[in-house]
Amino acid sequence: MAGSRLSSEEVIAKLIEMGFENSSAVQAVKKVGPLFNDAVEYILNGSCGDCGGAPSNSEYSTSNRKALGKRTLSSAALGQMRQSSILNHFQYTGTPKRSRNNNVPDISISSSEILARPIDDVKASITRVDCGNLKTVPEDLQVCFREEADTGLDWEQRANNLLQKHFGYSSVKSFQKEALAAWLAHQDCLVLAATGSGKSLCFQIPALLTGKVVIVISPLISLMHDQCLKLSRYGISACFLGSGQPDSGVEQKAMRGMYDIIYVCPETVLRLIKPLQGLAESRGIALFAIDEVHCVSKWGHDFRPDYRRLSVLRENFNARNLQFLKFDIPLMALTATATIQVREDILESLNMSKETKIVITSFFRPNLRFLVTLSPAFHSCSFAYGEFCGESPHKDWEMSGLAETIDASSTAEKRLALLQEPLEEGPTIIYVPTRKETLSIANYLCDYGVKAAAYNASLSKSHLRQVHKEFHDNMLEVVVATVAFGMGIDKLNVRRIIHYGWPQSLEAYYQEAGRAGRDGKLAECILYANLSRIPSLLPSKRSEDQTKQAYKMLSDCFRYGMNTSCCRAKILVEYFGEDFSYEKCLLCDVCVDGPPKVENLKEEADILMQIIAAHHGQSCYLDGSYDDTYSDSKSPRLMQKPNLRMFVSKLREQSQKFCEKDQLWWRGLARVIEGKGYIREGDDKIHVQIKFPQMTRLGLEFLEFERDQPFYVYPEADMILSMNKCKSYSTFADWGKGWADPEIRHQRLEKRRLNREPRKPRMRKSRKGKPDTRTARGRITAKLSKLK
Ligand SMILES: Nc1ncnc2c1ncn2[C@@H]1O[C@H](COP(=O)(O)OP(=O)(O)OP(=O)(O)O)[C@@H](O)[C@H]1O
Numbered sequence: 001m002a003g004s005r006l007s008s009e010e011v012i013a014k015l016i017e018m019g020f021e022n023s024s025a026v027q028a029v030k031k032v033g034p035l036f037n038d039a040v041e042y043i044l045n046g047s048c049g050d051c052g053g054a055p056s057n058s059e060y061s062t063s064n065r066k067a068l069g070k071r072t073l074s075s076a077a078l079g080q081m082r083q084s085s086i087l088n089h090f091q092y093t094g095t096p097k098r099s100r101n102n103n104v105p106d107i108s109i110s111s112s113e114i115l116a117r118p119i120d121d122v123k124a125s126i127t128r129v130d131c132g133n134l135k136t137v138p139e140d141l142q143v144c145f146r147e148e149a150d151t152g153l154d155w156e157q158r159a160n161n162l163l164q165k166h167f168g169y170s171s172v173k174s175f176q177k178e179a180l181a182a183w184l185a186h187q188d189c190l191v192l193a194a195t196g197s198g199k200s201l202c203f204q205i206p207a208l209l210t211g212k213v214v215i216v217i218s219p220l221i222s223l224m225h226d227q228c229l230k231l232s233r234y235g236i237s238a239c240f241l242g243s244g245q246p247d248s249g250v251e252q253k254a255m256r257g258m259y260d261i262i263y264v265c266p267e268t269v270l271r272l273i274k275p276l277q278g279l280a281e282s283r284g285i286a287l288f289a290i291d292e293v294h295c296v297s298k299w300g301h302d303f304r305p306d307y308r309r310l311s312v313l314r315e316n317f318n319a320r321n322l323q324f325l326k327f328d329i330p331l332m333a334l335t336a337t338a339t340i341q342v343r344e345d346i347l348e349s350l351n352m353s354k355e356t357k358i359v360i361t362s363f364f365r366p367n368l369r370f371l372v373t374l375s376p377a378f379h380s381c382s383f384a385y386g387e388f389c390g391e392s393p394h395k396d397w398e399m400s401g402l403a404e405t406i407d408a409s410s411t412a413e414k415r416l417a418l419l420q421e422p423l424e425e426g427p428t429i430i431y432v433p434t435r436k437e438t439l440s441i442a443n444y445l446c447d448y449g450v451k452a453a454a455y456n457a458s459l460s461k462s463h464l465r466q467v468h469k470e471f472h473d474n475m476l477e478v479v480v481a482t483v484a485f486g487m488g489i490d491k492l493n494v495r496r497i498i499h500y501g502w503p504q505s506l507e508a509y510y511q512e513a514g515r516a517g518r519d520g521k522l523a524e525c526i527l528y529a530n531l532s533r534i535p536s537l538l539p540s541k542r543s544e545d546q547t548k549q550a551y552k553m554l555s556d557c558f559r560y561g562m563n564t565s566c567c568r569a570k571i572l573v574e575y576f577g578e579d580f581s582y583e584k585c586l587l588c589d590v591c592v593d594g595p596p597k598v599e600n601l602k603e604e605a606d607i608l609m610q611i612i613a614a615h616h617g618q619s620c621y622l623d624g625s626y627d628d629t630y631s632d633s634k635s636p637r638l639m640q641k642p643n644l645r646m647f648v649s650k651l652r653e654q655s656q657k658f659c660e661k662d663q664l665w666w667r668g669l670a671r672v673i674e675g676k677g678y679i680r681e682g683d684d685k686i687h688v689q690i691k692f693p694q695m696t697r698l699g700l701e702f703l704e705f706e707r708d709q710p711f712y713v714y715p716e717a718d719m720i721l722s723m724n725k726c727k728s729y730s731t732f733a734d735w736g737k738g739w740a741d742p743e744i745r746h747q748r749l750e751k752r753r754l755n756r757e758p759r760k761p762r763m764r765k766s767r768k769g770k771p772d773t774r775t776a777r778g779r780i781t782a783k784l785s786k787l788k
């Protein structure tokens with residue numbers, strides 16, 4: 001629309017089509033000439049005496065709903081409309097039956113007003129007529145199309161027209177087409193596609209095509225807010241219901257069919273089953289879309305028990321129960337992060353039909369550059385300011401050149417070319433594990449003059465809306481957030497995602513990383529993690545099974561961080577069960593910097609495994625013969641579950657040669673050996689890092705048959721960190737580490753004996769005179785006394 005040459009009459013006609021009064025349209029064109037956008041702005045700015053604006057939610061009551069131009073609005077509403085400005089109509093081409101308002105980034109309109117913008121009675125009645133027609137159309141015509149002008153076009157052309165009209169895109173993507181075709185055939189559908197691929201359109205287009213309402217179940221207020229904000233900009237009436245909705249009247253309006261798309265949290269949809277059945281009868285429900293559907297699964301990263309109860313949708317909205325329905329209302333479930341196990345769980349727990357269509361595309365995001373790096377203490381690091389302010393850590397990228405957008409099928413040359421592109425300017429999201437950190441880091445950045453804001457669920461709703469809006473309006477450089485600002489957020493130019501601290505799973509990590517580079521241009525996803533510490537689970541209510549699963553997911557994430565030799569994108573994509581068709585992404589730190597030098601760690605691997613085998617009384621040899629080099633009559637063979645730390649202390653005690661390599665290094669090696677299948681976790685519990693190692697048969701075979709074979713290994717991140725002596729031990733940890741070193745321990749004990757050095761006062765003892773095993777030092781002492 002914008003930019004096309006129209007005559008004065010055509011502009012006036014279009015304005016009238018949009019619902020503006022004839023006199024306003026004529027006056028506007030007289031004033032600004034045959035310029036459609038300027039004329040709209042002129043009217044919306046209230047420049048022509050009596051011209052009306054688009055409706056505002058808060059001011060717009062059902063009693064004064066009239067055709068747009070005839071509406072009388074309060075001055076406050078008019079003020080808001082003035083703010084709506086010309087951008088509202090950039091993509092608008094208008095239809096005679098509908099009043100649409102493309103709201104734009106607009107600081108003065110409050111979010112709730114933007115979000116809750118009902119359609120008017122006129123449209124609702126037209127819609128009802130349309131839906132009435134549904135009953136008279138031939139059986140095989142599966143939907144009733146809203147736009148009469150589209151008669152004669154096939155559904156794909158209609159969908160493309162709508163896409164062009166509302167969103168400015170030329171055509172639906174092939175996976176969107178597949179999902180829409182399934183919906184048209186009344187089939188349930190599970191859509192698995194990468195973050196930012198455009199899953200939302202799969203359920204938004206049905207609302208535009210049919211005039212029926214689409215109900216979207218969504219897990220996060222921030223996500224519902226985000227989508228409504230966007231839709232209002234594209235002139236589509238949408239609202240969200242649930243605890244985040246500040247206007248109590250919106251729910252009633254929604255149940256009367258006054259919005260095309262209703263976003264709702266699962267708790268609320270379960271409460272609204274009856275009113276929704278009413279809505280299905282009056283205006284019609286085209287589809288139930290369950291967005292971020294991995295939340296259904298206990299095996300997913302963000303399980304929500306209420307999502308599981310959504311099976312009631314299938315039970316309550318089928319043609320058997322509701323006489324007025326010809327077909328069951330289809331379910332469309334969508335996610336970018338579901339492992340194969342999660343997918344099966346989704347289909348089963350939502351009671352989706354046996355004929356559910358599964359639409360799947362690659363999870364690969366070729367323009368995202370993944371990096372993992374050691375996190376320094378935030379407040380003492382010099383990296384923070386520069387990097388968070390948008391300076392790339394890779395200065396040589398900052399050459400001029402035009403960034404290009406690419407998709408999952410892009411060639412290696414195209415992906416390599418991305419490396420030559422400068423990292424464009426754009427906002428950053430920093431994800432931190434705790435709410436407290438969102439505030440402290442946001443404050444820290446603000447002190448440096450960075451426009452930063454905190455986002456976490458404990459902050460006031462109005463603050464969150466404000467942050468969200470400022471983020472979309474490019475008024476913030478950095479949002480420091482918890483997972484509350486994760487899934488689904490769609491802003492095209494986010495250039496950098498920083499995880500400051502370990503994410504809880506690769507699913508969560510990939511979801512959050514997926515906020516970056518949604519415009520297809522190069523973006524960075526950096527994980528700053530303390531590589532010397534094993535991450536721990538954040539507190540949450542979990543069953544025993546869920547705890548196991550949570551540890552498993554955290555462990556996978558830890559291994560991803562420790563990896564130094566495999567393309568990061570490959571690890572991520574394969575985690576979701578996809579065969580990564582490219583060998584490398586060519587962008588991640590591993591691809592760019594290359595793996596570290598491979599080392600032959602045969603000697604170290606052997607001694608570790610022999611000590612483990614000896615402790616468990618396992619023969620190192622398959623014929624049952626026993627080499628007791630590393631067994632020790634005083635060793636705690638009878639002790640339950642000796643842990644890795646003890647094995648390492650023991651081997652360092654026995655050989656000076658291995659002393660320079662500390663626990664951190666051996667921990668890394670143990671993980672590598674576990675990865676080869678030579679040792680396994682001997683505990684019932686799942687640990688993030690192997691803790692109570694036991695030999696496997698394969699390991700015993702390795703010891704016996706591959707004695708002369710080298711054992712080439714890429715040192716993992718913690719091993720490299722250890723060898724670089726770049727440790728972040730506290731003084732206490734140093735002291736403790738000293739105790740683990742037999743030489744230091746001996747010297748200390750000797751010194752104490754000779755000098756009668758009094759015991760350190762902080763060394764607590766339990767009442768019975770035994771070491772206090774609640775403290776690390778006490779536990780070490782207890783272990784030592786057992787070893788003696
Ligand atoms: N057919 C299309 N042509 C061009 N752009 C499109 C098309 N469909 C969607 N997009 C754009 O892709 C972007 C991402 O869309 P959307 O938010 O639906 O992604 P998503 O798949 O839901 O991602 P996430 O998993 O992160 O929620 C949006 O800005 C959207 O406008």
Ligand SMILES: [Mg+2]
Pocket residue numbers: 199200291488
């Ligand atoms: Mg989405």
